[in-house]
Amino acid sequence: xxxxxRGILGACVLLFSCAVGAQxxxxxxxxxxxxxxxxxxxxxxxxxxxxxxxxxxIICGVIFLGVFGVMFYSIWAHRKxxxxxxxxxxxxxxxxxxWTVIPFIIVIAMALPATKTVVAMKDTSSADLTVKAxxxxxxxxxxxxxxxxxxxxxxxxxxxxxAQIDGRxxxxxxxxxxxxxxxxxxxxxxxxxxxxxxxxxHSWMVPDFGVKQDAIPGFLxxxxxxxxxxxxxxxxxxxxxxxxxxxxxxxxxxxxxDEYDAWAQEQKKKMAANADDPSKEWTKEELVARGEKVYxxxxxxxxxxxxKGVPGSFPALDGDPTVMGPKDAQLETVLKGRPGTAMxxxxxxxxxxxxxxxxxxxxxAWSNAGKGEDPVVQPKDSVAKR
Amino acid sequence: MSSVTVDxxxxxxxxxxxxxxDDHHHAIPSGWRRWxxxxxxxxxxxxxLIFSFIMLLEGGTLALLLRTELFEPGLQFFQPELFNQFxxxxxxxxxxxxIMPSFVGFANxxxxxxxxxxxxxxxxxxxxxxxxxxxxxxxxxISFFVPGGAxxxxxxxxxxxxxxxxxxxxxAIFAIHLMGASSIMGAINVIVTVLNMRAPGMTLxxxxxxxxxxxxxxxLLIAVMPVLAAAxxxxxxxxxxxxxxxxxxxxxxxxxxxxxxxxxxxxxxxxMILPAFGIVSAIVPAFSRKKLFGYASMVYATSAIAVLxxxxxxxxxxxxxxxxxxxxxFMYATMLISIPTGVKVFNxxxxxxxxxxxxxxxxxxxxxxIFVFTMGGFTGLILSVAPIDIQVHDTYYVVAHFHYVxxxxxxxxxxxxxxxxxxxxxxxxxxxxxxxxxxxMTLISFNITFFPMHFLGLAGMPRRYADYAAQFTTFHxxxxxxxxxxxxxxxxxxxxxxxxxxxxxxxxxxxPWEGAEGLEWTVPSPAPFHxxxxxxxxx
Numbered sequence: 001x002x003x004x005x006r007g008i009l010g011a012c013v014l015l016f017s018c019a020v021g022a023q024x025x026x027x028x029x030x031x032x033x034x035x036x037x038x039x040x041x042x043x044x045x046x047x048x049x050x051x052x053x054x055x056x057x058i059i060c061g062v063i064f065l066g067v068f069g070v071m072f073y074s075i076w077a078h079r080k081x082x083x084x085x086x087x088x089x090x091x092x093x094x095x096x097x098x099w100t101v102i103p104f105i106i107v108i109a110m111a112l113p114a115t116k117t118v119v120a121m122k123d124t125s126s127a128d129l130t131v132k133a134x135x136x137x138x139x140x141x142x143x144x145x146x147x148x149x150x151x152x153x154x155x156x157x158x159x160x161x162x163a164q165i166d167g168r169x170x171x172x173x174x175x176x177x178x179x180x181x182x183x184x185x186x187x188x189x190x191x192x193x194x195x196x197x198x199x200x201x202h203s204w205m206v207p208d209f210g211v212k213q214d215a216i217p218g219f220l221x222x223x224x225x226x227x228x229x230x231x232x233x234x235x236x237x238x239x240x241x242x243x244x245x246x247x248x249x250x251x252x253x254x255x256x257x258d259e260y261d262a263w264a265q266e267q268k269k270k271m272a273a274n275a276d277d278p279s280k281e282w283t284k285e286e287l288v289a290r291g292e293k294v295y296x297x298x299x300x301x302x303x304x305x306x307x308k309g310v311p312g313s314f315p316a317l318d319g320d321p322t323v324m325g326p327k328d329a330q331l332e333t334v335l336k337g338r339p340g341t342a343m344x345x346x347x348x349x350x351x352x353x354x355x356x357x358x359x360x361x362x363x364x365a366w367s368n369a370g371k372g373e374d375p376v377v378q379p380k381d382s383v384a385k386r
Numbered sequence: 387m388s389s390v391t392v393d394x395x396x397x398x399x400x401x402x403x404x405x406x407x408d409d410h411h412h413a414i415p416s417g418w419r420r421w422x423x424x425x426x427x428x429x430x431x432x433x434x435l436i437f438s439f440i441m442l443l444e445g446g447t448l449a450l451l452l453r454t455e456l457f458e459p460g461l462q463f464f465q466p467e468l469f470n471q472f473x474x475x476x477x478x479x480x481x482x483x484x485i486m487p488s489f490v491g492f493a494n495x496x497x498x499x500x501x502x503x504x505x506x507x508x509x510x511x512x513x514x515x516x517x518x519x520x521x522x523x524x525x526x527x528i529s530f531f532v533p534g535g536a537x538x539x540x541x542x543x544x545x546x547x548x549x550x551x552x553x554x555x556x557x558a559i560f561a562i563h564l565m566g567a568s569s570i571m572g573a574i575n576v577i578v579t580v581l582n583m584r585a586p587g588m589t590l591x592x593x594x595x596x597x598x599x600x601x602x603x604x605x606l607l608i609a610v611m612p613v614l615a616a617a618x619x620x621x622x623x624x625x626x627x628x629x630x631x632x633x634x635x636x637x638x639x640x641x642x643x644x645x646x647x648x649x650x651x652x653x654x655x656x657x658m659i660l661p662a663f664g665i666v667s668a669i670v671p672a673f674s675r676k677k678l679f680g681y682a683s684m685v686y687a688t689s690a691i692a693v694l695x696x697x698x699x700x701x702x703x704x705x706x707x708x709x710x711x712x713x714x715x716f717m718y719a720t721m722l723i724s725i726p727t728g729v730k731v732f733n734x735x736x737x738x739x740x741x742x743x744x745x746x747x748x749x750x751x752x753x754x755x756i757f758v759f760t761m762g763g764f765t766g767l768i769l770s771v772a773p774i775d776i777q778v779h780d781t782y783y784v785v786a787h788f789h790y791v792x793x794x795x796x797x798x799x800x801x802x803x804x805x806x807x808x809x810x811x812x813x814x815x816x817x818x819x820x821x822x823x824x825x826x827m828t829l830i831s832f833n834i835t836f837f838p839m840h841f842l843g844l845a846g847m848p849r850r851y852a853d854y855a856a857q858f859t860t861f862h863x864x865x866x867x868x869x870x871x872x873x874x875x876x877x878x879x880x881x882x883x884x885x886x887x888x889x890x891x892x893x894x895x896x897x898p899w900e901g902a903e904g905l906e907w908t909v910p911s912p913a914p915f916h917x918x919x920x921x922x923x924x925x
Contacts, residue, residue: 024856031857035845038777049773053844056771060764068757071735075753079743080675086742086901090677099732100725107721110771115714117773122710165853167460175459176855195707200547201640203705203780207846212776214706216641217546218634221707238705238780238848240540242547243466246851312533312552313467340625342550 029208030177030234039207042233043225046210048117056110124222127192129185135202135215135237137342138244138301141349142183148264152271156181157297158247176246177234182253186260192224199344203239206250214239227254244301276353278379284360287376291361294354302342307366314342317362324372330359331385352382414915425509426915427494430516434491437519441483446873448476453866459856469852470538475526477541478558482565483523485796489661490572492803493600495811497576499906499913500594502585502922507578515571522564529554540850545632545643548621559618566611573604587924594904595678598685599664602692606653614650617643641706648699656695658792660688662799663730666752669806670734673749674741675901680733687726694723704775713772720770724763731760747821751802754829755795762790783843789836804883809894812886813912820882827875834868
């Protein structure tokens, strides 16, 4: 029997050491390898939460030891095999009152410091910078509401390659916790994050900031943080939002003020240069090339790269009558979504050039090959349809 | 319970019923009719227990599939769509198919025998409330095979995600409606039986704790199952009939769903744990050979927990962004629950104190329950503190917490109860050695599975993820190994109990436990088909 035990234990240890041996290192701004406790935190709130957790852990630990010390002593001493005779007491008013009142006092002692933190967490007033975070299936959209980058908006999608997820490539250092664009904010400034969603409920979480705010479609909620140190901090979506729930991370880059200002100026310049002109007439090739990128960022998760969708869940676009038919119906679908299905309204996420481009792309991709009606859709069609 | 002594018992020896107006108990029906048309509380109880164990295996298999995918980072076995279906169905099946019906099974078997009643009050409704369950379970199971698969919105079925699902969602909604109706009927039966059919002299404050906890649970069920039905009906009409309860664009509010759901969901937590308290309160005194300490305060604590359970629901929603006063209120109210719960734990320890203890398997599971459930209680207290909850909400910390209270709590108590009463059910003693193996395997593998999840959650690993950052790997692998160990250990339980049913093992005496008290031990083992046809007199 003993040997058999050791065999199992040995196998477990071997397995663990293999897994750990795969040279995984602590992720800066993300989880440490085998992290045991809360993140240390780079905001005062996160540090207070860590402190509260320690306090509760110690109080609970002491009570635990007390209660189970008594219980295990009793198990050891008051057993029949030791010849212990059962007493007959079964009530004691004093003791019963004591173990109701004392826990009550302990609970109050726990609640007081927690109250202070709750009040501080909920105070989103007089922020230095406000950004809006919008959860979509399955990416985050950000928009700077004020500050030097006011008006700048972008989508942040997972940048971990699919090959890493499927195990065809070794996993990178920031596996699943990296995005193509980062939310950039200045250090030591009170940043208010206004959180909402475009389809279902998501949740914007960054453990190092002590922030987790559900993103409710159709409603605005807010949270705030004041990061004490520059760096990159990582979180993930924390509310089940459908199939790619695990694949929409949050990456926040905290910069010193001067670098932040420089970054903001750069974005402003890029915005001016990149402004899409919806009144321009685009060529088919331009639209298809642009549309392929839009498709890859917004559509591919459901409709798949081969346009075949996922049978039973997400319809195929390859050979779809709407995609092959007159442009109006498809413009309607892309802009306004299909209520009651996972097809979201993209009117708020894509501009008219992107809408026209992605529709033109789907009409030329795969076996569709531009064979349907209206193979080319221009941005002005999208403008007219809005 | 305080001093139950029996004056006269006639355990169905036949003198009582020759002048009875009902003749259904002259012969035990045989074949399939005995089960399909069952009106006997013992038969129905057995069916409930078998059904819930099958559901436990189904839900457990789903859990093992989840753990298989989570053994390593990356997607190896299941795509996230399917993984989310497994998560959702694991939760629904375990809550509505395994834990709740198994307690109803215990109620059916034990409540009439503990209060000296001949049967449950409404025998045919009892039959109906059972037979709804296999129908519901079948609907849930076939929903995996409809287009789009089973619902993948999580067992909480949060709108508007649940509005996006395929027909599997509608099947789940109907299945939950059926299970809800079944629970309500079961609850009405328990209340009427307990209030009206107690033997002469069996006053409320002399009732065994198990009957008390079930009485209170039954009131909770009647209060909240209709609320759940309302929530999922609103999802149904949002999905198909153009309403917009949870759609902001139509003037609705997605958070409304969560309020309605958790107004059901929090009392539901106590529905699944109060009867467990009752079972443990029967077993600890029996094996300590000493009366339950503070019987009256146990009753009051149970009632207090039930009342408090209605006013704390939004602690499941701290991250939805409620006003600061709302957060503070729900934080304070939730912390209060720890007080009556603490009273119960103290009472059990005081019951053991200076007793004369032996540790047969029911006692082992009860002590295991007290020890491990209390850990779940402490993490519950930690979670009640809103700032900490915001940090660990929707992470594995919460997963660890509720498995500590639902598996180490409810399930351990169910095992304890099964070993305690199986001699009464089958007339055979279980094999003590096998049962002790079952206990130790279960206890150790449970902790290997779920303890590391606290660390994962504190480190920020969100729940319901099919894939995770490589830094979380070690603890996920421990959990997976533990889960398979835990799952396989349950086959030992199945084997041990089946041996009793097949008539193997030592013949059980009417009262096989030296310190056990209560009317159920005054009838022979196995309990005859009809017991207490003339009520016993309780002094």
